[in-house]
Amino acid sequence: MKKILLGLAAAGLGTMLAFGGGAFAEEAAHNAAEPTHFPIKHPEQMKWSFAGPFGTYDKQQLQRGLKIYKEVCSACHSMKLVAFRSLSELGYSEAQVKAFAAEYEVKDGPNAEGEMFTRKAIPADHFPAPFANEQAAAAANNGAAPPDFSLIAKARAVERGFPQFLIDIFWGQYQEGGPDYIHALLTGFGETPPEGMKIPEGTHYNPYFIAAKSLAMAQPLQDGQVTYDDGSPQTLAQYSKDVSAFLMWAAEPHLEDRKKTGFRVMIFLVLFAGLLYVAKRRIWADIEH
Amino acid sequence: MSGGHSSYTPNTGIEKWVDARLPLPRLIYDSFVAYPVPRNLNYAYAFGGILAIMLVSQIITGVVLAMHYAADTGLAFNSVEKIMRDVNSGWLLRYLHSNGASMFFLAVWVHIFRGLYYGSYKAPRELLWILGVIILLLMMATAFMGYVLPWGQMSFWGATVITGFFTAFPIIGDPIQQLLLGGFAVDNPTLNRFFSLHYLLPFMIAGVVILHVWALHVTGQTNPTGIEVKSKTDTVAFTPYATIKDAFALSLFLILFAYFVFYMPNYMGHPDNYIPADSLKTPAHIVPEWYFLPFYAMLRAITFNIGPINSKLGGVLTMFGSIAILFIVPWLDTSKVRSAVYRPWYKLFFWIFVANAIMLGWLGSRPAEGIYTILSQLGTAFYFGFFIIIMPLLGLIETPRRIPNSITEAVLAKTKSGGQPAGVAAAPETKG
Ligand code: HEM
Numbered sequence: 004m005k006k007i008l009l010g011l012a013a014a015g016l017g018t019m020l021a022f023g024g025g026a027f028a029e030e031a032a033h034n035a036a037e038p039t040h041f042p043i044k045h046p047e048q049m050k051w052s053f054a055g056p057f058g059t060y061d062k063q064q065l066q067r068g069l070k071i072y073k074e075v076c077s078a079c080h081s082m083k084l085v086a087f088r089s090l091s092e093l094g095y096s097e098a099q100v101k102a103f104a105a106e107y108e109v110k111d112g113p114n115a116e117g118e119m120f121t122r123k124a125i126p127a128d129h130f131p132a133p134f135a136n137e138q139a140a141a142a143a144n145n146g147a148a149p150p151d152f153s154l155i156a157k158a159r160a161v162e163r164g165f166p167q168f169l170i171d172i173f174w175g176q177y178q179e180g181g182p183d184y185i186h187a188l189l190t191g192f193g194e195t196p197p198e199g200m201k202i203p204e205g206t207h208y209n210p211y212f213i214a215a216k217s218l219a220m221a222q223p224l225q226d227g228q229v230t231y232d233d234g235s236p237q238t239l240a241q242y243s244k245d246v247s248a249f250l251m252w253a254a255e256p257h258l259e260d261r262k263k264t265g266f267r268v269m270i271f272l273v274l275f276a277g278l279l280y281v282a283k284r285r286i287w288a289d290i291e292h
Numbered sequence: 293m294s295g296g297h298s299s300y301t302p303n304t305g306i307e308k309w310v311d312a313r314l315p316l317p318r319l320i321y322d323s324f325v326a327y328p329v330p331r332n333l334n335y336a337y338a339f340g341g342i343l344a345i346m347l348v349s350q351i352i353t354g355v356v357l358a359m360h361y362a363a364d365t366g367l368a369f370n371s372v373e374k375i376m377r378d379v380n381s382g383w384l385l386r387y388l389h390s391n392g393a394s395m396f397f398l399a400v401w402v403h404i405f406r407g408l409y410y411g412s413y414k415a416p417r418e419l420l421w422i423l424g425v426i427i428l429l430l431m432m433a434t435a436f437m438g439y440v441l442p443w444g445q446m447s448f449w450g451a452t453v454i455t456g457f458f459t460a461f462p463i464i465g466d467p468i469q470q471l472l473l474g475g476f477a478v479d480n481p482t483l484n485r486f487f488s489l490h491y492l493l494p495f496m497i498a499g500v501v502i503l504h505v506w507a508l509h510v511t512g513q514t515n516p517t518g519i520e521v522k523s524k525t526d527t528v529a530f531t532p533y534a535t536i537k538d539a540f541a542l543s544l545f546l547i548l549f550a551y552f553v554f555y556m557p558n559y560m561g562h563p564d565n566y567i568p569a570d571s572l573k574t575p576a577h578i579v580p581e582w583y584f585l586p587f588y589a590m591l592r593a594i595t596f597n598i599g600p601i602n603s604k605l606g607g608v609l610t611m612f613g614s615i616a617i618l619f620i621v622p623w624l625d626t627s628k629v630r631s632a633v634y635r636p637w638y639k640l641f642f643w644i645f646v647a648n649a650i651m652l653g654w655l656g657s658r659p660a661e662g663i664y665t666i667l668s669q670l671g672t673a674f675y676f677g678f679f680i681i682i683m684p685l686l687g688l689i690e691t692p693r694r695i696p697n698s699i700t701e702a703v704l705a706k707t708k709s710g711g712q713p714a715g716v717a718a719a720p721e722t723k724g
Contacts, residue, residue: 154373157563158563158564171559180563257377261554261557264384265554268554269547272550276543279536279539279543287537291706292333
């Protein structure tokens, strides 16, 4: 046993040295005016109600996030995989969901005459897209189509780097890279680019953007832009948190169910493993091995 | 072992009736109940059983996923999302299947390292080892094609890169690639044939697993001492001894599996695979699943031409060679001693090999530039050097430690030095 541990230690040490060398090399390649690795700045790690093994969504927060999506982001970003009916998970009654859906128009048809027509949306419909197709969306936005929001909170995560990505497994169970990223992006527009950096026309500097130094979206949210009716602060910081949480829900609607089931499964497995261990000890008790 | 006598005695009339016609109960009894296993097996030996369970788990979750999945480029991504959102417990099925693939590979790597450490590949277990390497190849093909099915960005670009390797081969390269793709680029025909093969290969794996277990039951298991079983006191009956120990190990493994499924289901995946495939947008870094990273690093380590072999072909040959070399490991190891326990130098190099494999994995996730390339080249050199130079050479020059005469002697010596009452050599067979 001791031998195996010593071996493991040596293996670990060797690996660590190599990691250290590599990380150092990456650091050295950094150039402030024309960076080659993105994002330029790592997102700040926020506190989320849905983090950790017992995390749950804060329904009030999701409702505020929905409001922001509806009033601001939905002008450009679609959310095609989310059905109105699932909004009941945000704490809305069936009538409220119906009324919410009815504010949207969707294309349907053909009718008996063979014509396509528009009608009011019903809960079974999905959020309609603001643009007819990706080309139209890109044409209206400086050549970059605003990405769909259904999965954006799972489709973006900034690499955590060594050794953080290992620590993340057992310490904190970090799975909130998506919302952290969106929050950082939305609050990261105000900064001035470093001296000498060229920002392509029609794009906006944001050191948190994952793919480049600037992006085609201008700062979408400002203090006071959206009116909250639950008394929460109407600030950019609050808006950003709320809409990020909402997007996490849109991407992972069964998160609460998953964590709840997980807890039961874990309890069962731990008890089961304990019983097996006791049984194993008894069966092997009279046998040297 | 098998081939010898069978200790199965049918008691009831119906058992006798079946036994005289198709002795399947006898086969099962002899293979999984009375079957003698070395008494000194440690938990490294539990991974074979764990792998069998993981294969069953992948097949069950996979078959149910396939009921809801649509293998069409226009539908695939959304059909998987429909599973995640609308199918009852669909999220669970899908996370079990995608994390299950990772756990499957975790187990298989441990299983293979166990084999390398205890010399499990040495005579008379060469075929057993070779069957294992075939299973590994089939698993890699299965997992690669499975990863293409959700039709995300990494699915598409991973498939493009990997099938592109084949074009490195002169003359036959292009036809092979076109056969794989069903055309000239990754598209609907590719997705369809990958789905068909992804459904087929796990059952072929199951077939090879049967051969693997058959071969195992002919030669018997190795054990940490590497000494063959000599007498009855060296072994215990599979049931209850190995059964309960394997079950306990499996339950621990399932805890780890459940931990990822329920708390970190996307930790081992790549965020880009939640973006629908787009043939016009190349992701910044195309990286394979974590369990392929060491091979990816070796592929990209060859940045230079070697005579008539250009760097691309060289990389591909290196990558395939890194698996192919496993086939001849039984003949590369010249040592008369089986287990690393009694081989101080081999043990040292073994752990460096492990560290090197982990380092290559990390390098596979880095961009192929600067220091990373140099480290990958060093790592690749060590990977092959371990098999081609160290293994044959150490067997000739290393002085092994004294080897006990039998498993029983080794076990009793250990308990004695551990200060526990030694007792007489218990005759474990009695419990079987
Ligand atoms: C050797 C065992 C198997 C391995 C290693 C394996 C591996 C994988 C992997 C890595 C994925 C991609 C997961 C993701 O990112 O979503 C996948 C998807 C899939 N697999 Fe398997 N699989 C196995 C057996 C099977 C079997 C027997 C079936 C039955 C038909 C199956 C059906 C599917 C389907 C329908 C998908 C697409 C849905 C999805 O992406 O979740 N798999 N598989």
